[in-house]
Amino acid sequence: MHITKFFPKDLFADHTVFVTGGGSGINFGVAKNFAALGAKVGMCGRSADKLERASAELGEMGAQVFAQTADVRDYGALESVLQATESKLGAIGTLVCAAAGNFICPAEQLSPNGFKSVVDIDLLGSFNACRAAFSQLQKTRGSIVFISAGMSIIPYFAQAHVGAAKAGIDNMMRNLALEWGRFGIRSNSIVPGPIEGTEGMRRLAPGDLGKKLKKSIPLGRYGTTDEIGQAAVFLASPLASYITGTVLVVDGGQTLPGS
Numbered sequence: 001m002h003i004t005k006f007f008p009k010d011l012f013a014d015h016t017v018f019v020t021g022g023g024s025g026i027n028f029g030v031a032k033n034f035a036a037l038g039a040k041v042g043m044c045g046r047s048a049d050k051l052e053r054a055s056a057e058l059g060e061m062g063a064q065v066f067a068q069t070a071d072v073r074d075y076g077a078l079e080s081v082l083q084a085t086e087s088k089l090g091a092i093g094t095l096v097c098a099a100a101g102n103f104i105c106p107a108e109q110l111s112p113n114g115f116k117s118v119v120d121i122d123l124l125g126s127f128n129a130c131r132a133a134f135s136q137l138q139k140t141r142g143s144i145v146f147i148s149a150g151m152s153i154i155p156y157f158a159q160a161h162v163g164a165a166k167a168g169i170d171n172m173m174r175n176l177a178l179e180w181g182r183f184g185i186r187s188n189s190i191v192p193g194p195i196e197g198t199e200g201m202r203r204l205a206p207g208d209l210g211k212k213l214k215k216s217i218p219l220g221r222y223g224t225t226d227e228i229g230q231a232a233v234f235l236a237s238p239l240a241s242y243i244t245g246t247v248l249v250v251d252g253g254q255t256l257p258g259s
């Protein structure tokens with residue numbers, strides 16, 4: 001993988017990364033970049049099929065993997081996966097809060113439960129993961145990486161639910177940086193731009209909308225799952241040892257005013 005040309009292949013030897021929703025898309029790209037640098041990988045998601053496929057691919061890369069189904073809205077289920085991860089792979093050094101849901105719906109048509117579902121998965125689910133992983137992160141003096149979105153920064157049409165959830169995540173990220181710095185725990189977010197071949201882009205910019213969107217991005221293209229994985233690796237690495245409370249925007253300039 002590209003990342004092994006720039007970082008040592010044993011950077012994360014004896015390091016456990018846990019990725020919520022790690023079985024597909026951007027989050028799986030994050031898991032693969034950590035695995036390429038020697039990390040042990042824990043993951044959860046709702047679908048066993050996705051986790052099995054992802055685990056097999058990570059296993060082929062030589063990674064030790066533990067994956068179990070859990071809905072991030074269910075604190076008890078998440079807690080038991082995180083505990084099992086610690087006993088199988090060792091205490092978590094990097095927690096990636098990345099599980100999310102999204103659909104297009106104008107606010108005047110959105111039901112309260114539709115709004116709640118996205119906030120519960122993205123925001124409450126991220127808090128659940130941080131809270132349940134806290135004792136492990138305290139042991140490792142580890143770090144948290146949240147996968148946010150551009151909706152946290154600027155409003156997007158028909159995305160009131162996602163904007164509320166992701167802005168909540170970024171502010172919680174700063175709170176945790178403030179509160180957990182005393183335990184040596186760092187907390188940062190990544191705001192990915194539109195990423196090629198993902199479920200998110202299938203939902204948000206199908207067909208011709210995608211072509212139009214690409215033209216509006218200063219770098220003129222979608223990003224890749226590896227480009228988000230590389231940013232996550234950097235934030236979790238010793239190169240970022242004094243970085244906490246930061247939102248790292250990896251979007252080809254998409255959210256720049258006027259873009």
Ligand code: COA
Pocket residue numbers: 100101102103104105110111112113114115117118199200203
């Ligand atoms: N438009 C408007 N409302 C929608 C909707 C849509 N496309 N999809 C779901 N909802 C509403 C439902 O109608 C329901 O509200 P109601 O009870 O008032 O009718 C509410 O959202 C919950 O729906 P449900 O299907 O029970 O949710 P879920 O918990 O099974 O799934 C979602 C969560 C809705 C976010 C689903 O899209 C999902 O699982 N997404 C994960 C994958 C994904 O989104 N990937 C991209 C990440 S960027």
Ligand code: NAP
Pocket residue numbers: 020021022023024025026027044045046047048050070071072073098099100101102121125147148149150191192193194195196198199200201
């Ligand atoms: P994706 O493949 O659908 O990723 C979402 C993952 O979360 C899936 O593996 C899904 O698996 C899991 N998940 C969803 N609800 C869950 C729940 N309740 N409990 C546990 N796991 C759950 O979509 P993606 O587009 O790659 O998005 C990944 C992340 O990047 C998200 O945080 C998204 O907001 C962010 N993002 C994406 C883009 C983009 O261009 N795609 C841009 C900006 C930000 P199950 O369905 O099996 O549970």
